[in-house]
Amino acid sequence: MKTRLNCPCGVSIQGTDEDDLIKKTQAHLAENHPGHDYTPDEILFIAY
Structure with a gap:
């Protein structure tokens, strides 16, 4: 996980x-980088 x-x-x-x-x-x-929206899959791809 x-x-x-x-x-x-x-x-x-x-x-x-x-x-x-x-x-x-x-x-x-949303708070710090407006316009940079990532899907859950994209977030998990760069997570560790």
Whole structure:
């Protein structure tokens, strides 16, 4: 299960599970990188 992701902006995002990681990543993108929307599959592809 992937629960961590490093955004290229330098922010490290950690979730309790994959669904939580996706939710937190999408919230980070919406707040800090408007217009950069990624699907759950794309998020999990770059997560570890």
